Amino acid sequence: MxxxxxxxxxxxxxxxxxxxxxxxxxxxxxxxxxxxxxxxxxxxxxxxxxxxxxxxxxxxxxxxxxxxxxxxxxxxxxxxxxxxxxxxxxxxxxxxxxxxxxGRQYLMSLEETGLPEIVKELTRKSTGLVLIVGPTGSGKTTTMYAMIDFINRERRCKIVTVEDPVEYFHENRLSVIVQQEVGTDVPSFSQALIQILRQDPDVICIGEMRDLETIATALLAAETGHLVIATLHTGRAAETINRIIDVFPPYQQQQVRVQLAAVLEGIICQRLLPRIDKPGRVLAYEILLATPAIRSMIREGKPEAMINNVIEMSRSEGMVLLENCLKELYEQGIISYDVALAHAENPARIRD
Incomplete structure (x- = not known):
């Protein structure tokens, strides 16, 4: 051989x-x-x-x-x-x-990811910024691809992605999809985004927002009439807001707060956790929606704990706090108590 x-x-x-x-x-x-x-x-x-x-x-x-x-x-x-x-x-x-x-042999639908229905509503937005966040290996790319596929099957538009690497090649259905790979088609995420804005896109998907230039261009793209879907390595939804703002120098941060408050539509925070009911892993998630109250808190620089409280009190609007999702998975016998506690920022919410 x-x-x-x-x-x-x-x-x-x-x-x-x-x-x-x-x-x-x-x-x-x-x-x-x-x-x-x-x-x-x-x-x-x-x-x-x-x-x-x-x-x-x-x-x-x-x-x-x-x-x-x-x-x-x-x-x-x-x-x-x-x-x-x-x-x-x-x-x-x-x-x-x-x-x-x-590379992925199979494309998972939004229903199959286990994410709530509100994610479909985020995907239907025509403009704004939707962030998918979580640690490495938490299924961020799977969710991004499921959102691309949902748009591709539902409406006629041009979707341009920049990825490192491209893990699955989408077929054109109702939409036209252009997938660019860093290192092969484009030199970097930031340079690719500048070029993409000249390609008449409706939806822009960014495999990872790594640096100030990429984040700044993503905010501009969302501000100028595009739906931007991007992934970011952060732990929680509220933490993501501060992470984006802290990338910028101090003299720009208030301006960025105002800009982010205006364009943000939602943040999907993810964890993939080992199951105890059967082999494999299950998705735990946190959902933040940019309601008027959240937008106001972003502009005013309110602490993460206050934002988490708003998430918890806004279940009727579709928001989900990670600890509540973990507790539900534990009570359903899907994950162990130890796993639920290990991934909770506030373990008291699990014990209550």
Missing amino acids: TARDAMIRLLRYAVEQQASDLHLIVGVPPIIRVHGELFTVPSDKLNAEQVRALCSSLLNEKQLSEFERNGYLCVGLTHPELGYFRITLYRHRGNMEAAIRI
Whole structure:
């Protein structure tokens, strides 16, 4: 068996196991990540020569030369049967190793994510900013893709995305979708956004708001008549507001508060938690909606605790506090008490 055949066999196994990632590391068998946990592939330990041969089998001469020159490489690969893979090569103790992100074979609908109906109403907005937040591996991209698919099936518009990497290629249905990948199609999120504004988009999806320039351009896009859906690495909905404002220098922050209060439509905060009722994970969420009361609190710089209180008192409007969602999942026997407590910022809300 050639190294290329062995590599395709490994990728096929990872896809069949519904893995999100495949890791090739010297000294251990191949490793896959399934439902957030790492498992070894039934195989022998890999030595440095084997890892290099497997990784090199996916590269052309130009890519291999680039890796040798820089010691790092990130490239995309599309296999006719297995789909799309994002391959990140790096050096570890002088050896070539790889982390391979496996593209999505299946697109989850908004109903299947487990998010409440109010998220559909956020997706139907024609302008404004909708944020999907949470730690790495919390399903933010899954939610963003489900929202894109919902729009694609419901209305005629142009959707432009900028992602790193593109994990699933959408088919054009009612909408036209342009998906751009950082490093392949565009140099960075911030530069891509400037270009996107000239492409006549209706909806702009940002895979990750990483820096001041990207956040500033996203706010401008939402302000100038676009629906902007973006992900951000923050813990809670209220924390997200301060995180965005704190990115800017002090002399700009009040202006940004006013701008954010005007364009924000909602924040979806996510966690993927281990289930106890069956294998897999379940989504826990927090929903903040930009009601007049929330907009006023953003402008006035009210503390996170006050915003959380408004979320809790606004259940009838569709808002959900994370602790209430955790408590409900625990009471339904879906997650353990310890898991609920571990993810609650205010454990007293779980114990009550």
